[in-house]
Amino acid sequence: MTERVIIEKSGGVLTLTLNRPEKKNALSPDMYAALSGAIEGAAADPEVRCVLIQANGDMFTAGNDLSDFAAVNSGDTPPAGERRVGGALLEALARATIPIIAAVNGRAVGIGTTMLLHCDLVFVDENALLTTPFVNLALAPEAASSILLPARIGYVRAFSMFVLGEAVNAQKAEAWGIANAVVPAGELRARARAAAEAVAARPTTSVAITKSLMREPEALMARIKEEGSHFTTQLVSPEAKEAFAAFREKRPPDFTKVA
Numbered sequence: 001m002t003e004r005v006i007i008e009k010s011g012g013v014l015t016l017t018l019n020r021p022e023k024k025n026a027l028s029p030d031m032y033a034a035l036s037g038a039i040e041g042a043a044a045d046p047e048v049r050c051v052l053i054q055a056n057g058d059m060f061t062a063g064n065d066l067s068d069f070a071a072v073n074s075g076d077t078p079p080a081g082e083r084r085v086g087g088a089l090l091e092a093l094a095r096a097t098i099p100i101i102a103a104v105n106g107r108a109v110g111i112g113t114t115m116l117l118h119c120d121l122v123f124v125d126e127n128a129l130l131t132t133p134f135v136n137l138a139l140a141p142e143a144a145s146s147i148l149l150p151a152r153i154g155y156v157r158a159f160s161m162f163v164l165g166e167a168v169n170a171q172k173a174e175a176w177g178i179a180n181a182v183v184p185a186g187e188l189r190a191r192a193r194a195a196a197e198a199v200a201a202r203p204t205t206s207v208a209i210t211k212s213l214m215r216e217p218e219a220l221m222a223r224i225k226e227e228g229s230h231f232t233t234q235l236v237s238p239e240a241k242e243a244f245a246a247f248r249e250k251r252p253p254d255f256t257k258v259a
Contacts (some may be wrong), residue, residue: 005034006056012200013193014042014098021057026065027086027111036088041097041208049200051096052192053119054103060128063110069137070244072235086111089227090143092221095117097208099199103192104128105185114143116178117152120211121199123192125185128170130178136165137247138239138255140230144220152177181204 006017016038018025027035035053042048052227055061064086093100093115102116104124116122124130132149134141141149141162150158153176155172160166173179183191199207234240238258 001074004031005027005038007034007038008142009045009047011197012047013052013196014038014045014048014050015052015054015193015196018053018055018061021055021059022214023065024059024062024107025055025057025112026062028065029068029150032086032089036092039089039092039096039100043096048098049202049204050196051098051100052099052103052196053115054189054192055105055108056125060104060108061112062107063112066137066244066247069139069240070248073244075236075238086142089115090224090228091221094144094224095217097211099211101192101196101199103188104130104179105188107131109133111143113178114141114149115146116144117143117145121192121195122173122179123181123183123188123195124170124173124179125188126170126182127207128173128179128182130161130168130173132161133163133165135163136243136253138237138243138253139234140227142224142227142231144223144227146227147220147223198258 002019002243004020004021005063008015018031020026039051042051056155096118099120100118101121102119102123104116104122106127107129108116109131110133113132130143132145149161161168168176168178170179170182174182239255242255242258243253
């Protein structure tokens, strides 16, 4: 099997490359495990001073593989097991003490967008499009995004992204403070790598203190747990059943008929 997350370490930077382009880098259980393990392991590795997340192909990530969600909704997979798989990555991001940089090429869906809220620097190419379609799938926000996104961009913008599924292009992402800069596609990786190396060259303890003072991991973990409870309930709900059926049948969902 082709390695779905390529892990490389050099110059103080741990690079995690999503490598499932044939599936638009939709995150599978093994990819969640690889990402969470690498991020958690970085904190104990003195050779790692910064983490860089990027993706192969024309899309950063389609988010969670919807076939996995559909399997939970149909009863083929226990809901708690599904959330444990993804939850490990969410918790690793919330607890991370190592700086994390993201290079976003093309679309970033669901967790592809919410993970950016845990990154310390974010660069997007001109084709980037960020979406958080949780309500479209009758689900709930995750990754503590129900705290982080309104704090970052304001309540009404966050509500529109969550509930109406508003897509945010690269220029808006920069203007709203989700991204540091919009970079030409051909320069994206070089720009993000240069930033990662610049961070890695700074005094490690000072950087770690600065990051810790700017974040409240306990509050984030508490919200992740609360969101996870709602997410698990919604994942097996009649609303989600209709959402997944509509997606499979390529039609608009009709939630007005859901009891």
